[in-house]
Amino acid sequence: MPADHSSDHAAATPGSSDISPGFLVLHSHRLESLRDVLVQWLRAHPLAPLEDEVVLVQSNGMAQWLKAALAADPEPAAGAPAAPGAAPGLGICAAVRMQFPARFFWQAYRAVLGAGAVPQTSPFDKERLRWRILRLLPGLLPVAAFAPLRDYLSDDPDGRKAWQLAVQVADLFDQYQVYRADWLTDWSAGNDALRLADAAAGPLPLPAREAWQPLLWRALEHDILTGGAGAEGSAAPWDAVGAAAGHRAALQARFLSALRQAETRPRGLPRRLIVWGFSTLPLHVLEGLAALGRHVQVILAVVNPCQFYWADLTQPRARLRHARKAALPALLREEQLGRHANPLLLAWGQQGRDYLRGLEQFDDPDSYRARFQALGQRIDLFDDDTPADTLLAQVQQAVRDLEPVPDDPAARLPVAPGDRSLRFQVAHSRLREVEALHDHLLALFAELADSERPLRPQDIAVMVPDIRLYAPLVQAVFASGDGTALPFTILDRPQRGEQPLLTALDWLLGLPEARCTSAELWDLLDVPAVQARFGLAAADLPRLRQWFEAAGARWGLDAGHRARWRMPDGLEQNTWRFALRRLLLGYAVGDAGALPVSPAPDGLPATAGDITFAGVLPHGDIGALDAAGLGPMAAVLEALAHWSEAL
Structure with missing residues (x-):
């Protein structure tokens, strides 16, 4: 990563274009349209060779999408065939710093107010x-x-x-x-x-x-x-x-005041800042971006689902940018909105409405509209020639045009037979969800393999509510070795999920509340640091797992641990201690036939179930060379039992 001052010498660098400050806002309901305008703008106004392009994104997935869009091949030369489904880019994505807004603004506070006035990290995190x-x-x-x-x-x-x-x-x-x-x-x-x-x-x-x-x-x-x-x-x-x-609210006021008083761009701020693909931003972030626009070229690409002004439908007034839909009555009450506006915007768009209402305070489109028109581009990109021939396209078009749902079902657009553009699938578990997704994608790839626009893995984005729960399932299903593996990348995983040792530590800190299931303990023992601590070899784990599962280990360290879960006192069967005792006895006596047969009650003949020692039925004939892992496993279970009580 380049030094913080890399952008400060750019104004005088030969070959750099004039990056004049301003607060420039682009609106569209499609990311692809915003991408096309941004590519043209960056091509016409490049930064100096040693400058970094600074881009604020809301997620790592969005960052990867934009990087791929910028790195796409430029438009082909006259007469050259274009790649199917490809959109023109810059040909390369280099010297681009993707950041989250909170981190960028904290660095901006330090640049504007001074490193001595703002700590390196916020004590209010x-x-x-x-x-x-x-x-x-x-x-x-x-x-x-x-x-x-x-x-x-x-x-x-x-x-x-x-x-x-x-x-x-x-x-x-x-x-x-x-x-x-x-x-x-x-x-x-x-x-x-x-x-x-x-x-x-x-x-x-x-x-x-x-x-x-x-x-x-x-x-x-x-x-x-x-x-x-x-x-x-x-x-x-x-x-x-x-x-x-020094919390963010207090620093924000000092930051805004300092930017208003500054005559030149403070050292450490970039010449250009791209804010990409946000559908909502807090008001204080908009205030900060608008203030930065006095010294920095700020390009805000807004994902706005509707071409009309929808931030406040009940109070018509002069709009700065987007027109009010002509078909709307002059005055609307709250209870009438459902008859005149799209229900999805009304149900899901409160934060979006607040965002657009706040943006009105800072946006002056007439001050920069001509700069985009000079490049043959526009700042409001809502025209879409995509036919509404699928259910998904119809829903998107209705939101874009602020159309209410017709009261008469006969007036609604028909859905073509076999339309699969919008599907709801119910599964009994997360694993089944991932398996169904995998099968569906395989079918789509096969179906579109010979079409003019074949489906590519980079064209697919999958969103889940909690990636920590789905990541191991995606890895197991999508990386299967049966010839159906699909390429994938898992993004937005917290560091804890990417560091096995941190995951193990987090589980151990919650040990008093853990049931100590078979899956939990074997995940713990898969961590190399835990193996090294107890002298376990990775090669021994498959054999140990097979032994313990066969010996009946299911959950609970012992009967006392199970009692915390309101199980009957003394119920040790299928605990880890129960399985360990069976395995150790099997190692000690070998075949169960070597034990004396306990007398059967009421004179009944003895059975295999009666061949026990001190109430323990030995499991297996474990050889001396194979049993080396039982000692470390006993130490692991003893340590877990101790800390389960101590914590």
Whole structure:
């Protein structure tokens, strides 16, 4: 990665184009249309050879898509055939830094306000806040306003509920910093109220049960400002601290003021910033981008599903950019919206409406429209010649045109027989979901193999609610060795999911709540560090797994561990200790026939089930050379039993 100052010498670099500052906004309901305009703009206005293009994205998947789009081959020469389904790009994607907004803005705070005024990482990040909250809570609970939290934690002998509460509150304050920075600013100044979006309505008083939130917020600010010294013993650690705190809401105000006063671009800011593909952004991010536009060329590519102004349908007024749909009545009440607007926008678009309403405050399209027209491009890209011949295309077109659902079913567009553009598939498990997806993709590849636009793996994006749960299933199904493997890449996996040791540590920290199932323990033993700690060889694991499964290990370390799950006392069958004892006895005596036969009750003849020793039935004839792994396994189970009690 180039040094931070790589963009500061670019203005005078020979061959660099004139990158004039501005806040340029592109709207389209299709990413492909936004991509085409961006490619043309970057081709016409390239940066200097040693400059990095800085792009803000909302996910790693979006970053990969844009990189592939920029790296696509340029338009073919006259007479040369174009690749099927290919869209023209720049031919290369290099010196491009993809970042998330939060990280970029923190770096921008340091560049504008000075590295000495802004720490390298925020002390208000939720990963840090949770520990501060956990430490401060005991000293704050006696305060009357904290009665709801005091009642909640009244039955918390091991501190588990306090930790869970700290995690939830830290996440709540993190969301406030993003979406309700105005509340935090007021709370820092001692104004314990809830400011509304409509300033004319005035703030709402804080409910009594929530009065602890501003007190805790100021206590956190006090603790951070004092370095944790004396916060708990202070008479009132929640006194107003004003804007001196270094949370994002306080830094944002100083950042905006500094940008307004600066006459030239502060050192460390890029000459151009591309904000790609966001369908919603918080207001403070829009404020920051607009302020950066005084010194930086900011290109905001907005995924807007509708070509008409839909941020506020009930109050018609002069619009800055998008026209109000002509067919809408002049005045609409909330209960009438469903008859005149698209139900998907009404149901799913609240954040999008807030985004567009906030964008209106900063967007001046007349100041840059001609610059795109000079390249033969437009800034509003909603015309689409794609025929609405599939159900998915019909839904997209209705959203784009703000069309309501017709009351008369006969007036709705017909769905072609065999239309598979929009499908709902129900499966009984996540594994079955992935298997069904794999089979469906194989069928699509085969079906379109000989068409003019064959389907390519890079044309497919699969979204799941939690990639941590689906990643191992995708790897198992899509990388199968039976000739049906499909190429894939898993994105947006948290670092914990990519580091087996961190995954094992996370599981061990939750050991008191773990059932210690067969899958959990074998996943733990697959970690090389755990194998090294207990002297296990990776080559021994398949044999050990086969032995323990055959000996009946299913879940629970022992009978005591199972008792925590409200199982009957003394129920040790199918626990790990149960299986270990069977295996060790099998190693000691060999074949079960070597044991004395226990007398059968009531004079019945003895059976194989009666051949036991101290109530344990030996399993298998385990040889001395093969049994070397039983000792380390016994040590693993003993350590797990100890820490399950100690934690």
